[in-house]
Amino acid sequence: MNAIDSPQSQRLILEDVGFTINGQVLLSAIDLELAGHGCTVILGPNGAGKSLLLRICHGLLAPTSGSVRWNGASPSKALLRRQAMVFQRPVLLRRSALSNIAYPLKLAGVGREERRFRATEALKRFGLAEVASRPARVLSGGEQQRLALARAWVVRPDILFLDEPTASLDPAASYQVELAIRAFLDAGVKVVLVTHDLAQARRLGDEMIFMFRGQIRERASAADFFAIPKTSEARAFLGGDLIW
Numbered sequence: 001m002n003a004i005d006s007p008q009s010q011r012l013i014l015e016d017v018g019f020t021i022n023g024q025v026l027l028s029a030i031d032l033e034l035a036g037h038g039c040t041v042i043l044g045p046n047g048a049g050k051s052l053l054l055r056i057c058h059g060l061l062a063p064t065s066g067s068v069r070w071n072g073a074s075p076s077k078a079l080l081r082r083q084a085m086v087f088q089r090p091v092l093l094r095r096s097a098l099s100n101i102a103y104p105l106k107l108a109g110v111g112r113e114e115r116r117f118r119a120t121e122a123l124k125r126f127g128l129a130e131v132a133s134r135p136a137r138v139l140s141g142g143e144q145q146r147l148a149l150a151r152a153w154v155v156r157p158d159i160l161f162l163d164e165p166t167a168s169l170d171p172a173a174s175y176q177v178e179l180a181i182r183a184f185l186d187a188g189v190k191v192v193l194v195t196h197d198l199a200q201a202r203r204l205g206d207e208m209i210f211m212f213r214g215q216i217r218e219r220a221s222a223a224d225f226f227a228i229p230k231t232s233e234a235r236a237f238l239g240g241d242l243i244w
Contacts, residue, residue, distance in 0.1 A: 011035040012057060012159065017066035019052060019214075026052055027214045030066065034159065039181075039191040041201045041222070044211035045237060050194045051163050053211070057192065058085045058161050084157040088164040090148035092136040097128060097143075100136045101151045108155070122150040126180050142173025149180045159190040166200065178204065198238070202226065210234045 017030035027049045034040060034057070042050045055061045056068060070082075093100050101119035110118070123129045126146045131139055136147055145165055152160055162181065166174040181204060184191055195201055201208065201222070208225040210218040212233045218225065229235045 011071050013069045014057070014063075015067050015069070017056065017063040017068065019049075019056065019061070020064045025214060027056070027063070029215060032209075032216065034190060034192060037185070037188050037190055038206035039185055039193055039204045040207050040209060041205035042192065042194045042209045042211060043196075043198075043201060043237070047213075048211040049214040050211055054085070054161050054163050054192065054194055058083065060085075082157060083159040083161065084152035084155055085161040085163070086145070086148045086152055086165055088167050090144050092144060092147065095136060096133050097136050097139065097147055098123065098132040100147060101154055104151060104155050118154050122154045125153065125183065126150040127176065140173070142169050142176055145169065145173070145177050146180050149177070149184075153184070157189060159192065160184050162191065162193045162195075164194055164196065166195070166197065174200075210237070212237075 012032075012034040014030050014032040017027060017032075018025065019027040030053065032053075042053065044050050052061070056063055059068075062068075093103060095103070098116075098119050101122050102115040105115040105118060120129075120132065123132050126149060128143060128146055128150060131143060136144065139147065149165075165181070166177050169177065178200065181191060181193070185204075191204075193201075193204060205222045207219065207221050209216055210225070210229070210231070210233070212231075217231050218229065218234050220230070225234070226238065229238060
């Protein structure tokens with residue numbers, strides 16, 4: 001079972017997570033639980049630790065202190081396959097768009113015909129059917145980002161991590177990417193989004209997490225956060241003031 005097929009999802013729990021490198025504390029005292037559905041948006045100034053936190057959640061980095069657990073257990077390859085991540089600059093293979101989507105299915109042991117069918121359906125869903133045979137790396141920035149989302153879709157994740165997915169895109173391409181993100185939300189996938197775009201955060205977010213200096217300073221529903229932020233740092237951030 002998975003989020004796209006059913007309403008069940010994983011519980012990701014971080015307890016007292018920290019990350020230190022060369023004596024510099026980049027994250028500290030992170031206690032966080034992510035479960036259920038909807039979109040959690042992570043906001044904060046540059047250097048707050050947002051992308052680093054996302055990479056630890058995804059399993060790309062291990063914390064230097066604290067623990068990360070999926071459904072009460074330490075992360076395993078089987079559990080990590082239940083989630084996906086799309087970066088600001090998508091990592092694409094030197095293959096066709098169709099082959100990029102089929103590749104993770106091959107790694108998962110899916111048969112050739114089923115791989116092709118699922119990859120083709122994903123291209124159609126995300127408006128990329130016409131570029132199926134084109135090299136992925138010659139596609140436009142918006143097409144590449146939607147391709148990365150289509151590739152995430154076919155692995156049928158319970159949770160999707162997004163790190164600034166529209167940061168380098170024009171408004172039209174950003175709109176198409178947001179539509180793709182909504183497809184995941186409509187399918188019951190938990191989405192965790194890092195963005196600097198406050199308008200995007202308002203459009204997509206159900207709840208906000210505000211980070212500052214490597215810590216989570218505030219967590220609230222989107223309505224409450226934008227109406228009555230509790231911390232002075234969040235108020236300054238929303239007001240456009242420079243904070244460090």
